[in-house]
Amino acid sequence: MIKLSAATIGLLGVILALLHYAVLPYFDNRLNRVIAANPSPVPAAVRAFHESAFVADMHADSLLWGRDLGQRHRRGHADLPRLRAGGVDLQVYSAVTRVPWGLNYDSNPSDSDSLPLLFIGAWRSPATWFDPKQRALAQADELSRLAVTLVLRRGDLSADGHKGLLSLEGMHALGGREAALGEFHTAGYRMMGLAHFFDNEIAGSAHGREKYGLTALGRRLIPRMEALGITIDLAHASPAAFAETLTLARKPVVVSHGGVAGTCPGARNLSDDQLRGVARNGGVVGIGYWKGAVCEASLAGISRAIFYAIGVAGIEHVGLGSDFDGGITAPFDAGGLPQLTAYLLAAGLSQADVEQLLGANLRRVLSTNLPD
Numbered sequence: 001m002i003k004l005s006a007a008t009i010g011l012l013g014v015i016l017a018l019l020h021y022a023v024l025p026y027f028d029n030r031l032n033r034v035i036a037a038n039p040s041p042v043p044a045a046v047r048a049f050h051e052s053a054f055v056a057d058m059h060a061d062s063l064l065w066g067r068d069l070g071q072r073h074r075r076g077h078a079d080l081p082r083l084r085a086g087g088v089d090l091q092v093y094s095a096v097t098r099v100p101w102g103l104n105y106d107s108n109p110s111d112s113d114s115l116p117l118l119f120i121g122a123w124r125s126p127a128t129w130f131d132p133k134q135r136a137l138a139q140a141d142e143l144s145r146l147a148v149t150l151v152l153r154r155g156d157l158s159a160d161g162h163k164g165l166l167s168l169e170g171m172h173a174l175g176g177r178e179a180a181l182g183e184f185h186t187a188g189y190r191m192m193g194l195a196h197f198f199d200n201e202i203a204g205s206a207h208g209r210e211k212y213g214l215t216a217l218g219r220r221l222i223p224r225m226e227a228l229g230i231t232i233d234l235a236h237a238s239p240a241a242f243a244e245t246l247t248l249a250r251k252p253v254v255v256s257h258g259g260v261a262g263t264c265p266g267a268r269n270l271s272d273d274q275l276r277g278v279a280r281n282g283g284v285v286g287i288g289y290w291k292g293a294v295c296e297a298s299l300a301g302i303s304r305a306i307f308y309a310i311g312v313a314g315i316e317h318v319g320l321g322s323d324f325d326g327g328i329t330a331p332f333d334a335g336g337l338p339q340l341t342a343y344l345l346a347a348g349l350s351q352a353d354v355e356q357l358l359g360a361n362l363r364r365v366l367s368t369n370l371p372d
């Protein structure tokens with residue numbers, strides 16, 4: 001046993017309190033900004049239409065920040081009160097488990113980890129401080145404690161009230177172990193992104209050093225994920241891994257959050273070929289709300305990307321992928337989503353098309369993939 005003096009214990013206590021009450025909220029607030037805190041009013045008829053539609057968002061990192069998502073917060077983008085206000089029936093909650101220092105879209109090392117301070121500052125178990133797998137399991141546990149129906153099987157999609165589906169952002173959290181897939185499935189994970197910001201044991205990342213395709217382990221895991229009812233997410237995948245997965249996939253995939261190069265060129269955004277590939281596969285692409293995805297973080301910018309994606313892939317293959325609380329600046333928070341519905345209807349999209357975009361497309365993919 002290490003013996004700590006009272007003074008040392010006191011100092012550690014002060015540091016933990018500072019991290020929890022000052023440093024973490026400061027960065028949460030600074031990294032997850034909202035441009036228009038007060039949403040513009042939405043016509044009552046549009047709001048009623050939005051409420052009646054099945055609304056699903058394919059990607060939010062809200063679990064990461066250690067906020068109690070049962071309460072409404074003044075910082076960040078999404079919590080249950082704001083998701084309900086935004087009419088969101090199904091939220092895909094993604095677990096971020098490792099983020100390199102000096103994060104960028106071009107090239108990140110695979111061995112860098114900026115998250116220990118966040119997990120310590122959120123007063124999570126020491127097991128999570130340095131371990132991506134434990135970080136994912138802790139976030140799954142936190143979601144399971146909320147008043148949310150966790151979507152584990154097809155039937156859960158039609159449960160009343162707000163539903164949450166767990167997604168793993170980057171399969172590095174498996175630690176290169178094939179057997180870990182079953183452990184994540186048992187923990188409730190039903191969607192997995194092959195890679196996040198760096199190349200891993202499964203696949204290369206669009207933002208990695210080498211950007212390789214699928215590894216031998218990655219090729220073995222694709223059919224295993226499909227057999228378990230885990231939807232494959234190609235967001236952040238390297239172009240080589242993206243193309244290879246589409247040739248191997250027998251079930252529809254998603255690209256949970258991002259943009260299209262046609263309105264916003266860059267490593268984060270899909271080429272027309274990639275859009276057509278997802279359409280052929282029967283999958284769905286989630287359009288994000290931030291500058292890196294749509295170049296202009298506004299209703300107009302998001303809408304341009306949506307119309308472009310519909311033009312190339314078809315309305316059946318486009319959805320919403322906010323990336324709320326993913327370290328982005330968004331034009332509105334989760335409660336402001338009806339504004340996007342109003343904007344798209346005013347821009348000429350039919351109610352039937354808006355319903356597909358808002359959630360029917362994702363529901364189709366998930367009901368194909370989820371186990372009975």
Ligand SMILES: [Zn+2]
Nearest residue numbers: 169236257326
């Ligand atoms: Zn992401």
